Amino acid sequence: MTAALELARVAYQEHRWTAARDAFGDAQRSRPLPARDLELAATTAFLLGLESEGVDTLTRAHEAFLAADDITGAARCAAWLGIQLTNSGSRARGGGWLARAQRLVHGPGEPGDAEGFLLIPLGLGSLYSGDADGALRAFDQLVDFAQRFGDRDILCLARLGQGQARVMAGQVEEGMSLFDEAMVAVTADEISPLPAGIVYCAVIGTCHLAYDLRRAHEWTVALDQWCAARPDMIPFSAQCQAYRAALYCLHGAWSEAYGAALLAEERFERGDREAAYGAFYQKGEIERLRGQFEAAEASYRRAGETGFEPQPGLALLFLARGHGEVALALIRGAVDGTDPGTRRRLLPALVAIELAAGHLADARAAADELRIGSSDSRMPMLRASAGQAHAAVLLEEGDAHGALAEARRASSLWRDLDVPFELAQCRSLIARAHRVLEDAASADVEFQAARAIFTQLGATPSVRELDVAGRTPGDAPLTGREVEVLRLVASGLTNKAIAAELYLSEKTVARHLGNIFAKLDLASRAAATAYAYQHRLV
Structure with missing residues (x-):
């Protein structure tokens, strides 16, 4: 083994990806790299955002494994090539590599752990199509493969898939428990860098979807530290910034949120393609809340170019601009036919837009669905959101006493969670309820408190709306x-x-x-x- 190759392997283990790439390059100038080192060099290229180089190097690793009659290694490389290319949008090339991996693992000889990799696209396909049961079957089978061959990477990805399928099916607590199990392997540095980053980002994204703010906080901090220890890594770094932006926004640190969203956009431009949606959507959210409506629409449109609907942000933007019917069509279209987790996230906006349109019965139905879904939830954020929506409907129905009680409970939860914008929204509801009950003094106190929060945040449209409602x-x-x-x-x-x-x-x-x-x-x-x-x- 040459000195350069030894340096490359050490740099790889120490997560110094640029140094590892340079050393692998030096090593192969004197002699061809072994198949396993080519595989590591390919991973290094992917982690530096050099997708084309990573594909070329992993192709060479595949061929080297074939030359060495290592069918398992060759199939593993083919499967990863298929996954990488499919995720980057090259579906035809990705499908070709997955077909080759399929042929290799079903050829003569004993099955190897690479066969498990072929279940990943199958499970993901079921997840993306909303088939939670099909996804769970695929990932259950994947767990069996991983345990049979002792492959920690595949086992961790399988646990992730099981958790996502459980959450999609509405079994949130079971799903979160599986996520925690997967994250033990990640934080203990037991799995390879690419699977680790995939697990981090998928777990955090699902925590946001499931209103699990505590876990979202915990794992975002962990991801931030993981990325900081790998400063030259491109994949997952933009996603980390997008998640940081979402948390900053939630907690009222809008300048910091916007800065993180800009960093996510910059990292996306450098190669972290998976972060496109989050980078632009979070920018749009801050711009909308600040009243920068044209900029927000442009950001939401960029987010929508990824193939994911920029909702509920875009619908709420149209509502804020006075286009209630457009907002209603957008939010109804987004809610219809989506999975339970996404639907739950969209329901608060649906309630607000239905109320603005004067459709009280439809708003009541959406609020009831949200309330029923939160009744036995341990997630205080979900209960707060459901309570706030219920209070708004009660107020429009003429039950000011009920609205007051419900809004107070929700505001207490938002205060405990340190979510100032929603807290101010609840205090506005409390003020309106006091006004209906002819308690002008209490109404004024609540209006002024809500206005102070909105002003401090820079939520200009909300201040304007409150001035109309309160004065x-x-x-x-x-x-x-x-x-x-x-x-x-x-x-x-x-x-x-x-x-x-x-x-x-x-x-x-x-x-x-x-x-x-x-x-x-x-x-x-x-x-x-x-x-x-x-x-x-x-």
């Missing part, structure tokens, strides 16, 4: 639909044009306008326009 001279705040009409009046549109914009009848628009004049104590469209500009609604 009207009449007995009742404007509804979401009335705010939409007021904005369009201030934009100079006639009743006929407003009706066309909102898909309403002119008679309905006139009724909304009459309500606006009465609530705000205004006598003309000009006065309504002045009010809208004074309160920064346009």
Whole structure:
């Protein structure tokens, strides 16, 4: 063995990927690398974001294993090539390599652990199509293979798949337990770098989907430390930043969230393709909440180019811009036919948009579904979200006492979770309930508290909405639909044009306008326009 090859192997073990790549390059200039070292060199290239080089080197490793009559090694390389190419969008090439791996493992001789790798695409296909039972069968079989051959990489990926399938099927606690089992192997550094990164990012993503904020925190911190120990690694680093952005956003550190999203975008441009959605979606979220609507739409569109719908962000953006019918079509389309975990994440936005559209029965149905799904959950974030949605529906139904109690419970949970934006939303609901109950002093205290939080966050659109709800001279705040009409009046549109914009009848628009004049104590469209500009609604 040459000195360069020894240096390459040591650098690989120490996670110094750039040094390992350079040393592998030096070593093979004097003599061809053994198959196993070619496989390590390929992994190094992938970890540096050099996908083309990684594919070429892994192809050479496959051929070297074949030359050495090591069918298991050759099949393993073929399977990884298939997985890598398929994930990067080269489905035809990836399918060809998976077919070759299939042929090798089913050829003469004893089956090897590489046969297990072929179950990974099968299980993933079932997951992506929403077939939780099919995915679970594939990953259960994969566990059997991994345990038979003692392959820790495959076993860890199998546990991950089992957990994802359980969560998709609504068995959240069982799924999370499987994730914890998989993460033990990752944090103990028992598995290879590529499977480790895959497990980290998939577990954190599913924790967010399942409202498991505690685990999302814990594993994001662990992923951050794992990436920091591998500073020249490109894959998974952008995903880490996207997850950090999501947590920062949740906890009200919006500047830090935006910075992390920009880092995720930069790392995506350097090669971490799996992070495209998260990088742009998180940028869009901050921009939307700050009122930078054009920038937010551009970010959401970029996120949507990955093939995943940028929801509920895009629908909420259209709602904030006064396009309630578009928002409703988007959120309903996203909710229909999706898996239970994703549906649960979208339901709070569905409730808000249905209420804004005046569809109280539909909002009630969505809120009830969310509440039933959270009734026996140990996830306080899910219970808080369900309680907040329920309170909003109760208020619109006229049950101010019930809304007040429900909103107080939800606000307590949001406060414990340190989620200021949702806390302010709940305090706004509490204020509105107090107003209906003719407790003006308590209503004012809650309105001012909510406004202070929104102002500190930089949530300009929410401050504007709150000013309309909290400072009207009449007995009742404007509804979401009335705010939409007021904005369009201030934009100079006639009743006929407003009706066309909102898909309403002119008679309905006139009724909304009459309500606006009465609530705000205004006598003309000009006065309504002045009010809208004074309160920064346009």
